[in-house]
Amino acid sequence: MTALPMEVDADRLAQVRGRLDTVMDPELDESVTDLDFITDIVLGAAGSVRIxxxxxxxxxxxxxxxxxADDMRLAVSSLPWVGEVQVxxxxxxxxxxxxxxVAQGSGFQASFGEAAEGGLEGLRxxxxxxxxxxxxxxxxxxLLDQGGTLEVLALLDIAALAALAVDAPTRVLLERHLARRDVPGGGSAAFVDTDGQALDAQGLQAQLRHARRVDINAEFNGALCRGLLAARYGEAKDAAPQPLHFIPRRSLAAAH
Structure with a gap:
């Protein structure tokens, strides 16, 4: 077997890492790479990849x-040169x-039988x-901090939002929003509720209040996740905050 040039291996490794960057912890909405979940990537013969x-x-x-695990397999399998992905x-x-x-593509319910509480699509x-x-x-x-108003934002459609001339930090947030905009579906409005219905100024305000509560839980669970990972593997990470009076939405036993 002829070995690939080192620069080809390096390029392909970077491509795999790039695809893994798109795989999110479903609850925290943070990349598995940013969360330091990935421990090894091995490139093999005939386009095989082991993660x-x-x-x-x-x-x-x-x-x-x-x-x-299945999202990692699907993300890396989308690379044109990849033949097999083992996770x-x-x-x-x-x-x-x-x-x-995951290796057999049998799905969660088939893998766990009666112990599985429903499929993954609803959870996803x-x-x-x-x-x-x-x-x-x-x-x-x-955008409000940048001088925008709820009334003006409520009038934007997706195309107008994407075309806004904004600075780099705003562009990152804008692209992250647009990457998920198709999840609720609906028409062309830039900002919608979970049913895809366009939000007016009042609806946007109500969603901001709701999202703040969700953010608190996610931020706590994110810190807890990093703290548990650091403690388990003896790595020098910032310690997770002590729960004290705050109880995370998921129990410690279910945290990941």
Whole structure:
């Protein structure tokens, strides 16, 4: 077998990392790479790719773990030169079932049988909608800080929003919102509710209030996730805040 030139390997490795950057923790709406879940990427013969990943605890929720593993497989498989993708979760109580299910493409319910509480599609959509709401609210708050008004924002359609002349930080938020804008569906309005209905100024204000509560939970769970990962693997990360009187929406046992 002829080895690929090192620059080809480096380029392909960068492509794989780029695809993994698009795979999100479904609840936190943060990339699995940013969360430091990916531990190894190995390029093999005939376009094979092996990805190893970890989670903060041994008992992280199986459906979340399966969803992320399958999303990694799908994302990397979309590269034209990739022939086979193996995704390997390690040090998890359901690692064998998850790894086998993703490899066989058998799905979550088939992999876990009666222990599976429904399929993943409903879960995937629920958290895609939450991510959409958070991204939309983040953009709206930023545009308001930049001098915009709810009344003007409510009049924008997708094309007008995309064409706005904005600075680099605003463009990042704008593109993140547009990347999820198709999740609720609906018409051409730039800002909509979870049913795809255009939001007026009052509706935007109400969604900002709701999103702030969602943000608090997500930020707490994100800090908890990083703290648990650092504690488990002995890495020097910022410690997670102590819960004190605040109870996260998911229990510690279900956190990942």
């Amino acid at each position: 190893a990943f970890r989670l903060p605890t041994y008992w992280c929720a199986a459906n979340f773990a399966f969803l992320m 390997h979760l390690h040090e998890h109580m359901y690692a064998d079932a998850i790894n086998a299910g 959509r629920t958290f895609a909608l939450k991510a959409f709401q958070r991204r939309q609210a983040a953009l709206v708050r930023h």
